[in-house]
Amino acid sequence: MEGIEERGVKEVDYLAEERAGAQFHVHSMKIFLAGGQHEYEVSTRIANLVANDPVFAKEDRARISRKELYKNSLKKAGHAWKIILEKGLTEEESMRMRAFIDEPNYTDLHWGMFITALKGQATEEQQHKWLRQAYKLAIIGCYAQTELGHGSNVQGLETTATFDPSTDEFVLNSPTLTSTKWWPGGLGKASTHALVYARLITDSQDYGVHAFIAQIRSLDDHIPLPNVTVGDIGVKFGNGGYNSMDNGLLRFDHVRIPRENMLMKLARVTEQGKYERSNKPRQLGYGAMVYIRQGIVAEASVYLSRAVTIAVRYSAVRRQFGGKDDKAEVQVIDYRTQQHRLFPLLATAYAYRIVGFWMKWLYADVTERLNNNDFSNLPEVHACTAGLKSITTSVTADGIEQCRKLCGGHGYLCASGLPELYAAYVPACTYEGDNTILLLQVARFLLKTLTQVASGTKPVGTAAYLGNVQHLTSVNCEVSQGKDWLNPSVLLEAFEARSARMAVACAMHVAEAPDSELAFEELSPELVEAARAHCQLIVVSKFIEQAQKDLPGEGVKQQLEVLCNLYALSLLTTHSSDFLATGYLTGTQVSHAKDQQKALFSCVRPNAVALVDAFDHTDHYLGSALGRYDGDVYTHLYKGAWKDPLNESVVTEGYHEYLRPVLTQQLWGPTSKL
């Protein structure tokens, strides 16, 4: 290291005192957050495997060119695949490995969407043909839905698949510029096959959007097939970030594919060109999106907890002001404003972990039901996955940025890990459904549910509270002092009443309007807020359910109770205008909530470092000088600076061409008037 002495071999732990003050059993919390003992052991083993393998190093990502970054991501994916095969890793272990490698790449779409869509929409015969090859990566697939002109409006896609009975083939065509497939991950450079969403035309009739498999590159030399135009769409936001992914563009010029390449589980075209639908709901064609959305919800806590771990550890190390009379300066984590910005995010990371566990259960449950031809809760699952994907990604992206600011100037350095984390995560607000579009889907579900309630149908699952709408729209909140807010049923009723009242107000407006679609559009900002309130209620209720359960480990349950209350009260105070405008709360009750929230900050403070330790992120995974486990921030910031390529030479490249002429006045000469 240049300029300062290396610290000795002695291990440092600048956070030891913080850790000693924890009031709960951290290891038990780690197991809870991992999802159980088995999951904890798998995660620990795989995280260490990745951290100790030099191929998976990632320090350079923000510095290298896009081309190098991309090539390196191919190397990592290939190396990972080799390890998976050699060690015979299970699917669970492989997925953990992908997560710890921490770099988006083509395999995400291949496994996450191409294979999932095949499972959901291909007949058994088709699965036999395609899945066998896909599972061994003999073909690489992507999910080619979005086009240059349409992403959200799936029914507006323009690519056509026209059936030609004379050859028993579909002809794929991109009739306009806007029909160019645009965005699919893995398409740009890696994929050999694409799952193409195109309008099915047979017998001159347009049957709307369906899925087809098209080979796009040769399996011999990877060259695009004739009449296929394919490439990468260009550099994306931020350094590193999502740039390791080859999001691509694709055009077909009358490319012929066999009729059997249409995925035919939900609908088929016969040899004669007759279109036939199965009796299953056509929405099953959106199944891969539902799968990824639940996965995104389950992952939100991982991303948010990474940012929060960095910000909490750094805030405990960083000191500013107050260092008088031989006293050390104040740790910035002790400032109330820092706590006010940071601790609700810590509580949110816990909340999202819990709702993520529930989401996985919900997805497993609906999968089993669908296998038994029970489609009854598909609309609710769609609303839950869409809505929770929307709120968890928006809050997580904003939360990462907040954590960056909480780290002051050093947060702006790539060495903090936060700029790249934000760049990699923020597209989650857009992909797999723009977050506003998804909340509007939830709003439609709420209006539909209220209409059904009015006609006597009892709502179930996360909408069950709407069956209690009479009570929720007339009851008054009973809180008369701060600690009343610690009662779980008081909190739950507040969130239910707020959500029910907002939904009912919207439903009444729409019902009274002469044109309900026009009214829906006019009211869409309010509908989005009502949908958000409903989704926040889901998270609060799942957290409350969990916090009431007994858990092993001293103090673990108590910490979850504190965080649950903090999460709910932080939402309540942030969105207090909803609670006030719906008439459920008074200003005084909101003030009590604020006082109680402050009291909870004091409960979190001594445990803050241990609470982030419980997320168990390795230093490799965090990739942050500020968030290191040992808190040795300054040494590593300093060391890191010297690794920058700009510091490779003492006198910079370009000095002789561009700096020296300026300094020696040779640019303007002695007559310059400046």
Ligand SMILES: CCCCCCCC/C=C\CCCCCCCCCCCCCCCC(=O)SCCNC(=O)CCNC(=O)[C@H](O)C(C)(C)COP(=O)(O)OP(=O)(O)OC[C@H]1O[C@@H](n2cnc3c(N)ncnc32)[C@H](O)[C@@H]1OP(=O)(O)O
């Ligand atoms: C490093 C190497 C490691 C190697 C390791 C190898 C081994 C690893 C092993 C395993 C690893 C696994 C890794 C997996 C990792 C996964 C990571 C994933 C990362 C994420 C990547 C992100 C990719 C992003 C991809 C995309 O973005 S794909 C495109 C997504 N597009 C959208 O989301 C479009 C949004 N628009 C819509 O969803 C719809 O069109 C709309 C908005 C719903 C429009 O609806 P509209 O009402 O106009 O029309 P209709 O279409 O007619 O719908 C009406 C009715 O249908 C209901 N509906 C709608 N959607 C759904 C749905 N999804 N499900 C059910 N029902 C739905 C709707 O409610 C209406 O119902 P109705 O009753 O009212 O009629």
Ligand SMILES: Cc1cc2nc3c(=O)[nH]c(=O)nc-3n(C[C@H](O)[C@H](O)[C@H](O)COP(=O)(O)OP(=O)(O)OC[C@H]3O[C@@H](n4cnc5c(N)ncnc54)[C@H](O)[C@@H]3O)c2cc1C
């Ligand atoms: C990193 C990344 C990876 C992606 N990977 C894939 C992939 O693998 N495969 C794939 O097929 N696609 C992929 N996509 C595309 C992605 O799914 C779409 O970008 C996304 O669904 C949003 O659609 P859009 O771009 O058409 O946005 P638009 O719908 O054009 O949205 C633009 C704005 O208009 C608003 N808006 C649009 N319609 C309405 C409405 N009805 N009411 C109110 N507001 C509205 C939106 O809220 C938004 O603010 C990816 C995108 C990104 C960024």
